[in-house]
Every structure is written in C-alpha cells, then in structure tokens.
Amino acid sequence: MTAAENGFTSVEIATTHGSRDMPCEIVTDGLVIVPAFGEDETGTSVLMGGFSVTHAPSGRMVTQSHACLPCARMTALNLANTGVDWASLQFTGQEETKAAVGNRMSAVTAAMAEFEQCRHVGGAR
Numbered sequence: 001m002t003a004a005e006n007g008f009t010s011v012e013i014a015t016t017h018g019s020r021d022m023p024c025e026i027v028t029d030g031l032v033i034v035p036a037f038g039e040d041e042t043g044t045s046v047l048m049g050g051f052s053v054t055h056a057p058s059g060r061m062v063t064q065s066h067a068c069l070p071c072a073r074m075t076a077l078n079l080a081n082t083g084v085d086w087a088s089l090q091f092t093g094q095e096e097t098k099a100a101v102g103n104r105m106s107a108v109t110a111a112m113a114e115f116e117q118c119r120h121v122g123g124a125r
C-alpha cells in the first residue's frame with residue numbers, strides 16, 4: 001500500500017495479467033475498498049461499477065465479486081470487527097488462510113454472505 005499525503009492511497013492488486021495499481025479507501029489496517037475493474041477487448045483497464053473488499057498487504061480480493069459502495073463499506077467494517085488480524089494475515093493459500101482465520105470463520109462467512117446479497121450494482125454480477 002502506498003501512502004498519500006492527500007487524496008487516495010493506492011494498493012497493488014494481483015491479477016492474472018500482472019499487478020495493477022488502484023486507488024483505494026482504507027477501512028482498517030489491512031482492509032481496503034477498491035473499485036472493481038476488468039479489461040475491455042483491447043486489454044485496456046475498465047471500471048465495472050462496483051467495489052470489492054481487498055486485503056491490502058497481499059493485494060488479494062477478500063470478496064469474490066463486487067457490490068455497491070455502501071454494501072462494500074458495511075462488509076469491510078463487519079470483516080474488520082470479526083477479530084481477524086487482517087494486517088498480519090498472509091494469503092499464502094486457502095488452507096493457510098482458513099487456519100489463520102480459525103474460529104472467526106463463521107463471522108467472516110456471515111459478513112461475506114451479506115456482501116453477496118447486494119443487488120444494487122446493475123448488470124455487474
């Protein structure tokens with residue numbers, strides 16, 4: 001994560017086509033909200049109209065789809081309040097992540113379920 005004096009901090013997002021520097025809104029030390037993006041047919045980056053909750057240290061998306069901004073903010077706050085230490089969590093793999101989240105998994109799953117229920121982003125899901 002790159003600190004900014006003013007404006008947005010940016011976070012490096014890991015994608016299948018390499019990493020992308022994206023502006024983000026910091027929710028907590030370790031969790032940020034990032035505009036959902038993709039690529040058009042020429043490979044140019046395009047915004048998708050939604051937002052995802054992203055693990056800032058790894059640049060990996062915590063949420064697997066995108067939601068509207070209020071739903072993304074609510075989910076990120078709920079995830080921050082699960083007791084998971086997102087700042088030191090390492091996304092080394094699914095099993096390792098599960099082990100690090102441990103008995104907070106049900107709270108994380110509940111927060112993610114609310115995110116998945118967002119129907120405010122038209123056509124982007």
Ligand SMILES: [Zn+2]
Pocket residue numbers: 067068069070071072118119120121
């Ligand atoms: Zn929503």
